[in-house]
Amino acid sequence: MGGGRNKVAVFFKFPNHCHPEASAVPNGIPPTVARGELCRAWQRLRDDGREREGGAVKLSFNIMDLFSTQLEHERLNHAPLAERMRPKSLSEFFGQEKILGENCLLRKLIVQDKLPSMIFWGPPGTGKTTLARIIANETKSRFVPLSATSSSVVDVRAAIKEAGEQIKFFKKRTIVFIDEIHRFNKAQQDAFLPAVENGTITLIGATTENPSFEVNSALLSRSRVFVLEKLSAENILEIIRRAISDKEFGLGERKIVLSPEAESLLAGLSDGDARTALNALEVAADFSTTTIDKNVLELSGAEIKQAFQKSNLLYDRAGDEHYNIISALHKSMRGGDANAAIYWLARMLEAGEDPLYVARRLVRFASEDIGLADPLALLQANAAYQAAHTIGLPECNVNLAQVVVYLARAPKSIELYKAYGRVAELIQAGPNPSVPIHLRNAPTKLMKELDYGKDYLYTPEVNSSEQVYLPEEIKDIKFI
Known part of the structure; x- marks a missing residue:
């Protein structure tokens, strides 16, 4: 044995063509696998011009490499279609x-x-x-x-x-x-x-x-x-067609054809996600009973829709359904319906939604729809975000459920939301007045000479009820 724990040294003599007769092949290694590895090793040495006299060569290789190809084939035999169809080279990679x-x-x-x-x-x-x-x-x-x-x-x-x-x-x-x-x-x-x-x-x-x-x-x-960007519809269709035609790793042996509607739905509902598209294709192929003749299976649009419901719960993370469900969650919490709110939360999480996206929406809701009516709501929502960030799915689902129910049951107020909206509208309309002199910072001598901060009343020490904090032009406008 060589210096490495998985390293094997083998002495053998080759002719110029690759047909090794090894004097020592490690026990338990299938001969075909060993010969393949030894051939590759010999070819590498020969290409590098490192043959020894008389063709006798000492090769060292990692014993685990001998099994890699065989084990990979065995693993793929039981893997989902999306895993079996993983490209192995740049030439096979779409998008x-x-x-x-x-x-x-x-x-x-x-x-x-x-x-x-x-x-x-x-x-x-x-x-x-x-x-x-x-x-x-x-x-x-x-x-x-x-x-x-x-x-x-x-x-x-x-x-x-x-x-x-x-x-x-x-x-x-x-x-x-x-x-x-x-x-x-x-x-x-x-x-x-x-x-x-x-x-x-x-x-x-x-x-x-x-x-x-x-x-x-x-x-x-x-x-x-x-x-990396979402795959285009054409990329998705190329991947699907390759999976349908591939007889070694794909569905080629099953002679499947797609209706035009089925192709369109696979490309659209997958939303640029190749894994989702292949999962849906595999589910549809497994459950379909529609045949053109006894040898050809045709997948219809209806079967593709059913497949997405099984494999992806028809939840498009960047499409209308994504926004429909988050809207339903938001409105259910706003309306105080904790029962509906926890349902819409589960619809998103079980379909694979990013828990941090949901948590961010809860943080926003805590201030927009509850605000000062229950200041603890924001703390609860922030805690949910931290939990989602720390432990992720599936463990954080109960943390998010806890906060969704809390927010749904909390008293509601949109005072802060409306107040900020009024201020933002005023600022966007312009023009925006300057900061009053008495409120300006005066860190330098020049600024003090320009009266920055002059006549400012330090509120902890005096009654400042008459001090004005808004510019003169808008001092009478009430935002909150």
Whole structure:
């Protein structure tokens, strides 16, 4: 055995064509898998001009690599369609032309194998995870996925330690991929800094949230941010057609055709989310009984609608239904109907809505519709936001439910909302008068000489009932 714990040294003699006869193949490794790995190793050495005299070669390789292809095929046999159809190369990847076009920076970095650490920012289903895997494949790097919802600092340090060993023993680089990196706290994000700086790992983080607010500045400054956009309807249809025709990983063996209405609905209801579209397609194919003849299955528009109800609860995160349901939640709380409010909350969360989006709406509601009628409402709403940010779904669903019911039952007042609206309307109409001299700040001698702050009455010490705080032009207007 070699220096690494998974490293195997094998002596064998090859002819010029690749048909190795290994003198030692590790026990338990299928011969076809071993031969494939040894062939690839031999070809790499031969291409590099490193053959030994008489064709005898000593190869060292990671024993785990021998199983990787076989295990991947076994895993995909039981995986959902969206997972089976993940592109494995840039040529199979649809969309994101703005960052992956022929002359775009990210493509150049991949082709030239000069990868910095990166943050992929974009909506769900736009290819963030897939693109990270493709980059690992294209650059022949190890791919280590971690989820911010389930991984700890201990997991991060273990991944970094293993990455160091891979460099030392196998000269192999590691890409550590963090899904939902915005859910990592500062300590977890800081744990990556030394390894990113010294090149032990290349970090790729994926987030649906603005990284300016969710990724700490030290890590952000050492990474490039690439924005991924929602896939176009045509991108979605290309992905769907590929899945229908692919006989190895897709639905090609089942001979499926889509009606024009079905195609249109898949492209529209998925809202640029390839995962959602493929999930709906798979559900529709599994439950459909409509056939053109005994060998061809036709999916109708009605079946696609039913599939979306099963796979995605017909909830379009950027379409009308998204705004309809948040509106229903808002109006139910405003009307004091806690029963309806908790229903609309669950409709959103169970359909996959971002809990932070819901929490932000609750914070707004607490001041807009309740305000000073119950000042604790804002504290409750802020607590819900912190809970959603800290623990995420599914655990934070009861935190949000608690606050939704509290806000629905709280006394209501729109005094603050209307007062601010009146002020904003006045300001926008203009012109806006200057700040009165007696209210101005006077930090310098010149400002004092110009009478800034003169005649201001310090209210804790005197009766200031006659002091005016508004400009003369609007002093008689009542906003609140």
